[in-house]
Amino acid sequence: QSALTQPASVSGSPGQSITISCTGTSSDVGGYNYVSWYQQHPGKAPKLMIYDVSNRPSGVSNRFSGSKSDNTASLTISGLQAEDEADYFCSSYSTSSTPLFGGGTKLTVL
Amino acid sequence: EVQLVESGGGLAQSGGSLRLSCAASGLTVSSNYMSWVRQAPGKGLAWVSAILSGGTTYYADSVKGRFTISRDNSKNTVYLQMNSLRGEDTAVYYCARSFIRGVITSFDPWGQGTLVTVSS
Numbered sequence: 001q002s003a004l005t006q007p008a009s010v011s012g013s014p015g016q017s018i019t020i021s022c023t024g025t026s027s028d029v030g031g032y033n034y035v036s037w038y039q040q041h042p043g044k045a046p047k048l049m050i051y052d053v054s055n056r057p058s059g060v061s062n063r064f065s066g067s068k069s070d071n072t073a074s075l076t077i078s079g080l081q082a083e084d085e086a087d088y089f090c091s092s093y094s095t096s097s098t099p100l101f102g103g104g105t106k107l108t109v110l
Numbered sequence: 111e112v113q114l115v116e117s118g119g120g121l122a123q124s125g126g127s128l129r130l131s132c133a134a135s136g137l138t139v140s141s142n143y144m145s146w147v148r149q150a151p152g153k154g155l156a157w158v159s160a161i162l163s164g165g166t167t168y169y170a171d172s173v174k175g176r177f178t179i180s181r182d183n184s185k186n187t188v189y190l191q192m193n194s195l196r197g198e199d200t201a202v203y204y205c206a207r208s209f210i211r212g213v214i215t216s217f218d219p220w221g222q223g224t225l226v227t228v229s230s
Contacts, residue, residue: 003154036216038155046155048218051209057218089155093215098168101147104154 004029004090004102011108017078020105022090023071028100030071034093037066037075040104041086049088050075077107085109112136112219114205119224122195126228130190132205132221140183143208145217146190148201148226158203159190160214168214172198195228202226 005023012018022029022037029035035053038046048057050066053073063078073092077084090102118130132144145160159179160168167179178191188205202225206217 034215045220051216093213099157099215101155
């Protein structure tokens with residue numbers, strides 16, 4: 001199975017909002033409400049930011065939100081802050097009962 | 111506090127073997143879906159293997175037949191036995207728990223990772 005498709009990079013200024021897309025197929029993103037998003041700072045382990053398309057784990061800022069339309073999921077970060085600069089990965093459950101990951105998106109806060 | 115601590119990484123020869131360990135605290139591995147996820151240098155995340163609470167195991171096609179996931183309930187530890195290692199197995203290997211019970215997805219927490227380097 002192919003990885004999910006994410007833009008290689010996005011950027012935004014402090015205070016702005018950005019959206020990262022994650023495109024799959026009807027066999028993964030479009031077929032299940034099991035999309036999750038991870039934030040990874042350099043040299044650190046990934047951190048779960050969104051699960052089940054739009055749910056935030058306890059402790060994650062409400063500036064992070066998720067959504068899905070057909071085969072594309074999206075992560076929106078509002079009120080960008082310098083600390084949001086990181087790599088972001090999406091993941092989806094799939095028909096093989098195993099997860100797929102996206103290639104990752106590097107967020108730069110200008 | 112829920113914590114996962116990996117160990118066992120290092121340098122291995124192509125064709126060689128390594129066994130990774132993931133010691134858990136604050137959670138019971140036998141009651142959770144536990145996975146290994148790897149990240150090659152400068153690359154994205156790739157799911158490798160999972161062991162479900164009932165003992166069923168799953169593998170990515172790239173490691174099927176070469177890697178074996180297991181657990182020791184008495185030690186609350188998950189293992190990844192890696193045989194017939196290849197250069198493309200070079201990566202940081204993370205242990206992670208599925209946050210949502212019943213599906214291999216939504217990983218939280220993650221361990222700090224252990225680096226595996228395969229040389230030819």
